[in-house]
Amino acid sequence: MxxxxxxxxxxxxxxxxxxxxxxxxxxxxxxxxxxxxxxxxxxxxxxxxxxxxxxxxxxxxxxxxxxxxxxxxxxxxxxxxxxxxxxxxxxxxxxxxxxxxxxxxxxxxxxxxxxxxxxxxxxxxxxxxxxxxxxxxxxxxxxxxxxxxxxxxxxxxxxxxxxxxxxxxxxxxxxxxxxxxxxxxxxxxxxxxxxxxxxxxxxxxxxxxxxTTSSAAKNIGQILYYVPKQNKIELCLHLLRNEIKGSILIFRRTKFGVDKLEASLIKNGYNVETIHGDKTQTDRQEALKKFKSGSVNILIATDVAARGIDINELDAVINFDLPNIPETYIHRIGRTGRAGSTGMAYSFCGADEKNYITTIQQLLQIDIPVEESHPYPLDPNAKAINHKSKDTTNNNKKGRKSAASRKKKKRWY
Incomplete structure (x- = not known):
């Protein structure tokens, strides 16, 4: 028709x-x-x-x-x-x-x-x-x-x-x-x-x-890497040197994470632009313009900043941080493989993100293939770090505020 x-x-x-x-x-x-x-x-x-x-x-x-x-x-x-x-x-x-x-x-x-x-x-x-x-x-x-x-x-x-x-x-x-x-x-x-x-x-x-959501990613190859959180930047650099080429969109969960990864990649000689909510509209548009024109080939973004970006020629998406909402994963990888073309999605999963992968795979109704032969494998028995319990072990250290003071402070939250 x-x-x-x-x-x-x-x-x-x-x-x-x-x-x-x-x-x-x-x-x-x-x-x-x-x-x-x-x-x-x-x-x-x-x-x-x-x-x-x-x-x-x-x-x-x-x-x-x-x-x-x-x-x-x-x-x-x-x-x-x-x-x-x-x-x-x-x-x-x-x-x-x-x-x-x-x-x-x-x-x-x-x-x-x-x-x-x-x-x-x-x-x-x-x-x-x-x-x-x-x-x-x-x-x-x-x-x-x-x-x-x-x-x-x-x-x-x-x-x-x-x-x-x-x-x-x-x-x-x-x-x-x-x-x-x-x-x-x-x-x-x-x-x-x-x-x-x-x-x-x-x-x-x-x-x-x-x-349907489950078929949304049919043109996109997906690979999952289990990696300790502290080794994600090293894995990213390893893949950029050896495997992932072309125009690449990298997702991080926070603005701080975007800036931190940008600094690491620039230090290692990569041309990078970033977009997140703290950037002015002029800066965001300029970053997108450079990425679309090919003068930089790596764009790092938060989810909100990247939604709605229309990029026709995108070779790969890297989920540096996995999203806690499974539908967000669909939106992210949907940036590549648009209009019938093919693309690749690489996802890094730390010990504290394993639950996210479970819900993502349930939504997709597939198991994402796992790549085990890489330099920074995650110990299968590694447990997520509970930052709250880590903090409470120091409650009685010398110089800390009294219990009454802490209780009073909680009223501000």
Missing amino acids: SFKDLQLIDPLLKAIEEQGYKQPTGVQLQTIPQVLAKKDVIASAQTGTGKTAAFALPILQLLSKNQEAPRGGKTIKALIVSPTRELALQIGNNFKAYGRHTNLRTTVIFGGISEKPQVDVLAKGVDILIATPGRLMDLEKQDIINLDAVEILVLDEADLMLDMGFIDDVKHIVNLCPAEKQILLFSATMPFKVEQLANTILKSPERIEVT
Whole structure:
């Protein structure tokens, strides 16, 4: 089936052709007709399946039918809420590319940079607004944004949005829009809290499931290394020297961990960039630009910073720290093997991460192959270090505070 068979209008078909798209993906085939029919939609689709076009194309078509600006300028008719700045920018670029032959105006707003340029664009009037929850709420409270004319609301990457603690903001945003609106909810995974939210805000939605979680990683080779925590950097260096080549995305759980690994790799002569929440938006965009252009081949990131990054040519993902949420593993390795290409995922598991591997394998419904012949094997009997019990052994050391003092201190937590 072609895009023409989906009853898309000529300006959109022209833009699709210019983008080099030949045939619609599974999520596009299923979603576009439902959105054009003005149905609410809840869709489970991994990043990299073409889901942005699945909602962007029909939204552009629905809004292009009524492009005459009312007196007082354009009003926001479609609102797309995205959890991260990178994803919001990516969605904005897609809307501009697909809508280049329409008169619809799109803009993106997000935190981490000055409000003024965003406010200036909004003042001129826009049809389609892509926003992160924080900046959207800030500008709405200042009466800079009015959502009274919103006809279509999209909640993208809903699972990440809820993981990041945006549930109350999302509900508030839904209530700021008119009661009669079309809602499209997209989520890579469908945990209970996403289902709960969908049941609260959607009206008789059409359900679309494109890729089951277990098959999401079918184009990606996976290897597991059991390694003592203190030897992870040495193992990483060993693999970079001998096995892992090309463009590599490395995940660490914390910002501190990202910075520490960056320092080690630079010291060993590697070209590295990093992105995490403490970096300015300018720094994050510059790091991503260098990585995409190939001027650096290693990018180290935390999960939140990396979600929504659109990198077409990624050879490998390294899970330096394993995620404690199994679905996060799917998102991480899904950065490679996109759009039918192949990729590799290397995971380092310390003694304290063995439970994470168990839940990840249960979700994937496979056993990840273990590589045992490497220089830093983990003792099979190694136990996770219990830092709490380690601290309490020193309770009565000379110079420590009294029990009463410690008890009083606990009241501050």
